[in-house]
Amino acid sequence: MSRISYTRRQVCQLGLSSLVGLSLLDLAGCGSSTGGAASETLQLSFWGPASRNKLTQAAIKAFHQEHPSITIHSWFADFSVYFNQLNTQIASGNIPDLIQMDMSYVAQYVKEHELLDLTSFVQDKTIDLSDFDQQMLKNSLDNGVNYGICLGGNYECMIYDTTLIQEAGVGTPPATWTWDQFATYAAQLSKALKSKGIYASPDASGAIDMFEIWVRQHGTELWTTDGKIAFSVDTVASWFSFWDGMRKSGACAPAQLQATVTGSGPSASLLAQGKAAFATGHSNQFSSYQTLTKHPLALQTVPTGAAPGNYLKPSMLMSISSKSKYAKDAAAFINFLITDPKGVTAIGLDRGIPGSARARAALEPALQAVDKAVLIYASLVAGNGSTSPRTVLDPPGAGKVSTALSNVSQAVAFGKQSITAGASTFYQDAVKAIS
């Protein structure tokens, strides 16, 4: 047909389709930033319970009042999923400026060049470490370089429910005790509480922090200085058989009950659920545990062994991402948290005992009973010879060793693997994890 004319219908069709096409081009063009704002927005990520979030928000608010041009948005998650979420965020190219880091994971992120070297900020006093506890500072370095500022130190501890102990009528635990004494005490306590269906202790065979103390009490650290496994299969086997004995005597929770605990932290623990009288954890978690129950809780030392096993652990580090656009502001926030009285009192002892002497002095007047208990515990443990400084750092992949321990210990607890088989499985998994 040679006649070129358009019907009304064709005009409408062409018009609509070109509109669609043009809008597509438009869509492809936009999506970029909304333009520079006068204020700088930083992102902070941390793990912890909701109570820690409240304290962190208070600290952020106090910081914002002193630096109105800096806004900080934050997200938090339970420790067990925190690093998964962080990795997912990093994969999308969106690293938070301020990242709360754990000692067993920091080496991995340093290896991938994700974290900023803070030496320059420390040297020009943007982050003031002049009165910082030197031992804690040394323990928080990765190969001598500062990749994160230690927000506090803590000691491994046991926490127990004083009301349940009183109801059981077995008396309070002694100031220090050995593992055997702990086992006997727990068996008695479990028997007394059996009618309520409460066990004395959780099955802590899968807790890497308790296992580390066991290993250190047997003479070695977890790792060698060049990042290899320093413990032996026999040590693992003795650890598993101790807890096997505990399960058999009913002193600790059976496999099935312990398997219901899939998260980490105070709210997931059997103590918080009212199913166990004891819990194991870090001293800075004491206040979080207390918020979860009306019964008064008390701190108890970890059982002692042949050699000192406990140590002052840098609870967590605050790191800055290597790709952050606002590194100096992020450093100012970290300094605020560890030295400024407003920042220090805002986060309290929840993240551990502050390393800066100034910070500890600032906290003194505002301490509540739970916080005082933690400080008393810390000085008790530091002074009774059950601690020795830790001389090695977690190699990359140490977080995976922790997962391996909890998986293998669960298999042993359920009887799916014998103790010797489980010990060698865990040992091999650990070797593979850090290789």
Add this chain to the structure above:
Amino acid sequence: MAFTPVEAITREAREALPTRKRTRARFAHEKRENAAGYLFLLPWFVGMFVFTAGPVIASLYLSFTNYNLIGTPAWVGWQNYLAMFQDPQWWDAVRVTLVYVVLSVPLKLAVALLVALLLKRGLVALGLFRAIYYVPSLLGSSVAIALLWRQIFDSDGLVNQALSLLGIHVTTSWVSTPDTALYTLVILSVWQFGSPMLIFLAGLQQIPQEYYEAAATDGAGPVRNFFAITLPLITPLVFFNLILQMVGAFQAFTPSYIVSGGTGGPVYSTLFYTLYLYQEGFGDLKMGYASAMAWVLLIAVAVFTALAFLTSRYWVVYQDERS
């Protein structure tokens, strides 16, 4: 001009033949209409290539590298695939997923068919029952339902409470015992039978009544009716549902992630393949390995689907086939 007799005959014959549609657009206005059509499809094409086909091709490439989300991927060849077969946890994941698929899919289809048969009779509140049974399959794969499921099968959950009402006192936590955790997930999957049930119901209502009347005159009972008439005539739907549910079951993630708390259950008893993939990819940042796992899953699902298609000749009966 009048047609000659020969022309008339050929014209008649040509008109009687089925006309072949012109497949190529010859005229300008047809070409413009086609262009308009393609322009309307453009958004879908862009989405398809950018969000689906592109990443799939990228994942194929990444499966041959040691990509860890940070830094550039380095080519490692078949290493990821070979490492997979030596990974004991991978075998655990494969075993758990296969058990899940083999148990949940036939059970789900059987329950769906059974309920469809019951509803076929045309109950008074048929619409209501259909909706009630369909709702779980809408919500079932959500996080909220999985959380609820975990609660229900816990040691002080609804199931144990119901059992104690019947006089059976158990305190086992079904989701925290390695021997039973997977079966709670199978039950969760079977509970979502509503969607295949609707399809079966539609198919059952299409079976002509004459067959049943003819069978009745021959003295056939309900069981004989089912096996001789109903079942053969709905085999196409059984086949359709089988493929659909099987592919879905292989890819199940949310129930396992929520019920086991992301750990893969007590002693890996609920470590679905996709959950292990997620753990390796986002937990350990072994994205190359995870991509390789994804492609192995794709190939496995393709193989099972192909097997189903190949064997379908022997048991699926299509009504409009001329034998």
